[in-house]
Amino acid sequence: MSIVSILLRARDPGEGHNVAFGLIAVTLATIIFYIDTYTDIEGAIAVLYVVTMLLAAQATTRIGLLVIAAGCASLTLLSYAMTHGEEADLQETLRLFGALSALFVTTMLLLKTETARLNLLSTNSALKESEARYRSIFDRTRVALWERDFSKLRRYLMDVRAQGVTDIKAYARTNSTFVDHCIGLIKAVEANEAARELLGPISSGIGIPQRSLIAGEEKFLDMLQAILNGDRIFEDKVEVRTDNGEDKLVLLSISLPGDPAAFSRVVVSMVDVTQREMVLKARADAQAELMRASKAAMVGAMSASLAHELNQPLGAIVVNSQTVLRWLDRDPPDLAAVRRSAERMVRDSQRASEIIQNTRNLLSPSNSKLENVCLDRLIGETMALMEYELQQSGTAVLVDCKPHVPPVWIVKTELQQVLINLVTNAIQAMEEAESTRRIIRIATGRPDIEHACIAVHDSGPGIVEDVKDKLFAPFFTTKATGMGMGLSICRSTLEARGGKLDGTNHPDGGAIFEMHLLIKPEAEHA
Ligand code: ADP
Numbered sequence: 001m002s003i004v005s006i007l008l009r010a011r012d013p014g015e016g017h018n019v020a021f022g023l024i025a026v027t028l029a030t031i032i033f034y035i036d037t038y039t040d041i042e043g044a045i046a047v048l049y050v051v052t053m054l055l056a057a058q059a060t061t062r063i064g065l066l067v068i069a070a071g072c073a074s075l076t077l078l079s080y081a082m083t084h085g086e087e088a089d090l091q092e093t094l095r096l097f098g099a100l101s102a103l104f105v106t107t108m109l110l111l112k113t114e115t116a117r118l119n120l121l122s123t124n125s126a127l128k129e130s131e132a133r134y135r136s137i138f139d140r141t142r143v144a145l146w147e148r149d150f151s152k153l154r155r156y157l158m159d160v161r162a163q164g165v166t167d168i169k170a171y172a173r174t175n176s177t178f179v180d181h182c183i184g185l186i187k188a189v190e191a192n193e194a195a196r197e198l199l200g201p202i203s204s205g206i207g208i209p210q211r212s213l214i215a216g217e218e219k220f221l222d223m224l225q226a227i228l229n230g231d232r233i234f235e236d237k238v239e240v241r242t243d244n245g246e247d248k249l250v251l252l253s254i255s256l257p258g259d260p261a262a263f264s265r266v267v268v269s270m271v272d273v274t275q276r277e278m279v280l281k282a283r284a285d286a287q288a289e290l291m292r293a294s295k296a297a298m299v300g301a302m303s304a305s306l307a308h309e310l311n312q313p314l315g316a317i318v319v320n321s322q323t324v325l326r327w328l329d330r331d332p333p334d335l336a337a338v339r340r341s342a343e344r345m346v347r348d349s350q351r352a353s354e355i356i357q358n359t360r361n362l363l364s365p366s367n368s369k370l371e372n373v374c375l376d377r378l379i380g381e382t383m384a385l386m387e388y389e390l391q392q393s394g395t396a397v398l399v400d401c402k403p404h405v406p407p408v409w410i411v412k413t414e415l416q417q418v419l420i421n422l423v424t425n426a427i428q429a430m431e432e433a434e435s436t437r438r439i440i441r442i443a444t445g446r447p448d449i450e451h452a453c454i455a456v457h458d459s460g461p462g463i464v465e466d467v468k469d470k471l472f473a474p475f476f477t478t479k480a481t482g483m484g485m486g487l488s489i490c491r492s493t494l495e496a497r498g499g500k501l502d503g504t505n506h507p508d509g510g511a512i513f514e515m516h517l518l519i520k521p522e523a524e525h526a
Pocket of ligand 1: 425426429458460461462463464467471476477478479482483484485486487488511
């Protein structure tokens with residue numbers, strides 16, 4: 001840093017220094033010194049050094065001011081010594097002190113002014129920097145942004161509120177020109193590049209028609225209500241029409257400032273969520289479709305089990321009917337034996353009816369109410385439903401139900417479907433690997449205060465290493481005829497009820513799938 005830049009301040013950042021002002025100050029000081037020392041003019045000439053200081057203050061830094069003040073004080077003392085030497089009288093000494101005091105006070109005041117000026121400069125430059133940063137974010141961000149002047153609109157709404165209006169929608173119904181009037185009060189200030197890309201150059205320009213920003217009167221009135229209520233943010237999903245007539249769904253957000261003066265620059269932002277919403281809808285439709293498909297597949301799987309189960313009571317009914325006929329044909333008929341057989345027929349018919357009822361419950365869409373489900377009973381019922389498959393595949397099921405596990409809060413048929421899916425997967429895994437010991441261990445437990453769990457552990461080959469990450473991904477399957485939706489649906493079914501599903505390999509071999517299920521707090525004491 002050069003001595004010039006230490007002593008003299010620059011006119012503007014990047015420009016040259018105020019050398020001219022410095023030279024004038026030095027010349028003036030020299031003239032004052034000459035008059036004070038070499039002329040007979042009586043009076044406090046040295047006080048004029050104050051003028052030098054004032055001039056120098058326009059051009060010099062704080063250090064420069066101190067240097068010049070010290071210079072002027074030295075010149076005053078030097079002149080005093082040269083003209084009066086040791087014979088100075090009281091009046092001249094007082095004049096000397098007067099001049100030095102004036103110099104001191106002026107220097108202090110100028111230093112204070114200079115400090116205030118520097119503070120102001122630094123505040124200004126911070127302000128400029130922040131404005132530039134805001135500009136650059138505004139221009140370059142990929143979020144569509146508009147600056148709008150809402151000050152007139154806010155003033156008008158405050159007047160409306162002062163008349164006692166609190167419900168904008170009701171007010172708009174009684175005042176047909178209200179919405180148009182409000183729209184007319186909003187002034188567009190600026191739009192960024194992303195805004196132009198989103199809606200097209202015309203709508204995004206300075207003269208943006210308001211309705212292209214908030215389509216539909218209802219949403220616009222909601223926004224007015226937010227201003228009236230003094231809310232700090234207004235957010236909504238709205239439909240907008242672009243310049244080329246395309247409809248888009250956007251997430252609109254308006255930051256409403258707390259300071260009324262800032263309503264002249266309100267920032268409106270929009271994020272295009274059209275694609276996302278379409279994907280979400282398509283996914284939900286596909287999930288629902290697959291849910292239906294998976295239920296249909298289950299009907300197929302269960303019909304075999306149903307036929308098997310009904311076979312036994314129906315066969316028994318036929319045998320008992322024949323027996324009844326035989327006892328009746330006797331002479332005299334054995335009515336006691338007829339009664340016994342008829343009672344057995346009633347019991348078997350009831351069993352057949354229960355089997356059908358259970359299956360109907362499992363498939364009925366109306367049967368989707370949340371209830372407290374006892375895990376022991378549910379596992380028992382489900383295994384009874386799967387008895388045929390288990391027998392056919394030679395699989396043994398070992399159930400280990402821990403005591404004191406409270407019921408879980410779930411839709412019973414959903415949990416049953418998940419369990420059937422996991423057991424079916426286990427049977428298939430053991431069949432594919434041609435396991436000699438086919439055992440499925442089903443255990444219940446209480447992993448934490450809020451959840452109960454059911455673990456399904458098979459004695460199959462376990463989950464293949466590079467399959468682990470994709471296990472729950474939709475349409476992932478390693479089976480030739482698999483759909484790859486079973487585990488994905490099971491997981492989302494449980495998650496929708498506050499539970500979860502995880503699968504991994506058991507240290508003793510085979511795969512283990514664990515369901516965590518929500519316990520309704522009061523269920524524990526029920
Ligand atoms: P799918 O049964 O139609 O293949 P799932 O989503 O039910 O669909 O299963 C996905 C994949 O997870 C299966 O193809 C299989 O590779 C693997 N998997 C599921 N359960 C087991 C299990 N008990 N043991 C080993 N691998 C399993």
